Amino acid sequence: MKPFTFKYFEIQQSKDVFRVGTDGVLLGALADVEKASEVLEIGTGTGLISLMLAQRNSNASFLGIDINEEAVLLTKMNFEHSPFHSRLENIHQDLKTFKTEKKFDLIVSNPPYFEESESDKDKLARQTIELNFQQLIEASARLLSGYGILSVIIPVEAGSNFIAIALENRLFLKRKINIRGIENSKTKRLVLEFSFTEEAVQESDFVIEKSPRQYSDQYLELTNEFHVFKSRS
Structure with a gap:
């Protein structure tokens, strides 16, 4: 498969690993990494999200599993071919058996969310076979x-359930971004x-495209330091 080229790093891809997609780009650009020193990514796939976060925070160290x-x-x-390689580590690890004394300032994940099915396409990355919301x-x-x-x-559709499980674990919603594929x-x-602190929820809206195949100004601004494409009129 062709690599996906960003401004400061390149993502090699494989048919056996979930490819670069809009969800990963959005999380890599939007996650609150600014004050983090230690970051854990659960389910790295190609490493896209950690690479984007490493670009955004030059002081943080990253572990991907x-x-x-x-x-x-x-x-x-x-990771090794990126300019951030000295701060990036990735290991073969099941979250359910992952043990460490380290605590993380940011945990980020684009988790599997489909129920188990007969489809074999990106089975581990997309279906809740090896990891469900409760475990995460x-x-x-x-x-x-x-x-x-x-x-x-x-x-x-999964939002209410995820928020409820988080609350059971004393994790309070602090930020919610509603993502729409196209305007209206x-x-x-x-x-x-x-986070563990209960506070007023910051809620905002985000639109990816202003019309079919025409990125919104909001998306272009958000990804300006990552994508190599130019603004389309």
Whole structure:
């Protein structure tokens, strides 16, 4: 497969690993990484999100874990060939058995969200076979520092359930971004961020395209330091 070229790094891709997609780009550009020193990405895939976050925060160190060995090898290659390689580490690890004394200021994930089905396409990355929301949230509550943030992107239909499970684990919603694919359409994705501190929720809206295949000014501005394309009129 062709690599995906960004301004400051390149993503090698594979048919056996979930490819670069808009969800990952959005989370990499929107997650609250500015004050983080230690970042954990759960389910790295190609390493896209960690690479974008490393570009945004030059002081943070990153650890990525993935249960898919093919993804781990691909991420390691992408990390090693990036200008941020000294701050990036990736290991083959199941979150359910992951143990560390370290606490993370930011945990970020574009988690699997489809129920198990007969489809074999991107099975581990897309279907909740090896990781479900309950497991992700419980592990995050254990691994976060006292002021840490859990940041995810999920389908809008899953939002209420995810927020409820987080609350059961004393993680309070602090930020909610409603993502619409095109102007005047329904919300299709949510970027949700949680912390141990209960506070007023910051809610905003984000539109990817102003018309079919025409990126919105909002999206172009957000991704200006990452994408190599120019603004379209």
